[in-house]
Amino acid sequence: MALTNEQVIGLAPDAASAAAGRKLSALKNWEGLGACDVAVWGKCKGSAVYQVKVDLANFGYHCSCPSRKFPCKHVLGMLLLHADSGSSFSEVQPPDWVLEWLGKREARATKQAEKAEATASAPVDDAARQKRAEKRESRVREGLDRLEVWLKDLIRNGLAGVETKPTSFWDDQARRLVDAQAPGLAARVNRLAEIPATSSDWPHRLFGEIGQISLLVEAYRRIEALETDLAAEVRQLIGWNLTTEEVERDGERVKDEWQLVGQWVDDDGRVRTQRTWGIGAATGRTALLLQFAVGAQPFAEPIVPGSRQAGTLVFYPGASRLRARFVSRDEPPMPLDDDLGGSASIEQFLDSVAGMLARQPWLREVGGVLKDVVLAPGRPWHACDRNGDALPLFGSQQWAALAITGGAACDLAGEWNGSAFRVLGLRAKGRYQPL
């Protein structure tokens, strides 16, 4: 397997790294290049000699240089070289320093699996845990009561008044919810603060968002009466997090060939969230893979848009069944060249969104592929299907997308947020292109 040039450049953390990687992709910079079916390796001669290795089975990489960028320019350079001239990687038998590293990774993976099993079956201090859980429930209940009073005041006094309120008006309420151990609701209240400034129909939007928060509070109050999946979802939305062990124990597992059709990183200044949408080639399931990183830290797993990954995903328990994580990858990722799964028409896509909302009404973003659409420039851009329906688009790569398709129909991958479709990739003329 080899990543294409484009995919390797896509891995780069910034343009400077991409450029530096390209400069290092010349044969003369390397010695001891080798590849087998589980790894690619080499030594880069620069101001010092650095050992670079890539694990193909659980896609990962390592370089002995001191750089804080991930992947560093040496990894990028080697992968670019591998993309262009695989035959230069003449060694077949991995040297010790590669075997040792692969061994450690394998050991770590096994250890994690064992640990998961262990915690699943280990006896827990039930009493203490019960007490903590009860304390949290009562804190949350109090927090929700206060939130409800605050919301009712808003309605009684009128939303018109919020235009002149300072940010502390929202911040204070959000902080109180954090104190009440309901961070999910706190985040929603924080988002309310941006609405009055952003659009001319802000009263309508604010009204809707506040309404939905109220529905969530109401749902929590009646959580006993909800069916299991919806109850689990409500708890997650309010702010209870599941541990990896819980997810892997209770979540639904789906094995398929997952087409990773689009990715973007949401940066709120404190934490970066990498959102990748995948579609199962056989099952047609849609999955959202989330990773988090603080500051300039890299994301833990390399998830490459424009690749297909055979493996098993475990879906987080709940009503939406979108968020998932890989529990096993059966092969190294391959370039995504095949036909994409997705919605045959915009109407079909919106129908599927409506279906998801019926199961989980607080759902905001849904990823998917609109098949057989053409792009129309304008303010805003639109994707138009053969039935004459059009969805508004947003994103920074519309012109590149239009240039690639040349006005012909394509399959457009992206994320729908209720009012616009964020363009993340497209497939045209048999090739997939992340954007």
Added chain:
Amino acid sequence: MDDLLKSAFVGTASVAPPTPGGHLVEAALPDTSGDIEHSVLLRAGARAVWERAGYQPRREVLAPEPSPVDERNEVSERGAVILRLVFSGEARELLPEFLEQVDEAELRLPAALLPDALSAVGRSHELRRLIRKVIGERGRWLARLNPDWAWAGNEQAEVADRDSLERLWGEGSTSERVEALKTLRESHAAEARNRLEGTFGNEKADVRARLLETLAIGLSLDDEPFLEKSLGDRSESVRAVAADLLARLPASALVQRMTARADAMLLATRGGMLKRTLKIECTPPQEIEKEWLRDGVPKIAPHAGFGPRATWTEAVIGAVPLSHWTTRFEGTPNVLIAAAKEDEFGDSIIAGWTRSAVRSGSEADWLNVLVTFWLESLVASAGKSRKQADAFKQYFYQQQLQSAVAGLDREAAETFVASHLRQNDTVGEIAFSLLDRIPRPWSKEFTRAWLGGAVSILNGKVQRADYRWVQSLGIAASAAPLACLDEMIGELEPIGTDPEHQFSGATRRLLDTIRLRRDFHREVSAQRA
């Protein structure tokens, strides 16, 4: 704003909400037992979900017709990676070379790169011309859809037909009008001038100056009346253009006037033992008349460290054809320069001759002597005292030398600079500072001469105190011809990879640029085959 929202907006304390049950989805809501606000909140939430689920797409949005098919192939993926780097700002000076190669190989830019390419070009006329050749049908189609790229929407940039010229002249931007006028001037010189004269008075000052410059194409005495009139223009830049153009016409009245003034200033005597040594003395007037200013003589000194009389000398003599002096004084350029240099205003006289030589474009004999003269003057003045007057002089000599070298033809310029590159001292340094006056691309011979000089310095055989020669690495990286690149890599690689070397960083940057050029050339050539 519907009634429910209105009530919430103004406040339920002021306006009661409408009774529930009107909206379909509200039927599913629980009874809130008279809690009005609670009811409003739940209804808001229900409606919001309803709207989200019931989102209606827009209908009948017009999409563009598909692009016409391209015959040319796209540049390969590897070539595209390099192009993307260059479009994003790295090594932009290589863009013209790369675009030419793409065109020569009969390839076109990859579709994904078209937006970057069209945006990166900016207003540069030359880059736009090059880009147009390689964007293909896809690129033109795309450009027609975006007003910012309208300039690339059609194939023919060299608008040879009349209608397009008229349209550009009437409606185009200033740059487009200048180009249109230039094109017209090439085929119909008189008509172009007449059109210009017609609208001249209505144009803004900076536009007038740019348009007037186009008369340099096909300049002849027919243009004299208009130019003479422009000597009286309100704007100084226009007057300067007119004076410069008239000075290029030896038979013009301006040149006659200047010649008379110069003749009055210069006096030749023969001295020495046998009364054979020519000496030229210069006596510029203490004050000048209005007519001098009208003819483009500057009132105040353009060179720091030179007074007004020196300035007038240079300006006047600069407008007189050199043949006048070789005739009047009966001497070769060498003799005349030797005769003038000892005079109080010698530098200005010779600067004037330099200006005249560069302006004429056909005084190779003079220029060959002048470059040597200025070089010697610069060397003599270098390293002298740190007085400001000497610093001004040095700067002046440097400028004169650069102008003179720029006036040489390619071969003469290369020969002159190459012959001094390896020298060990100030002369060598000066030679390096002239590198950006050499037309590009350099010839193979010149590149080898540069390489020899640079390697000598890098290997420590030749010492340089001045850091300026390092800048030549950057110039050489893009000026060297493709045929020399492998040789340069061979010679400079050991230095680039030596971490102890003082200049390894700068050398590595040069090597990176060269490799970029070589790799791109290889990619594109491979596709051509």
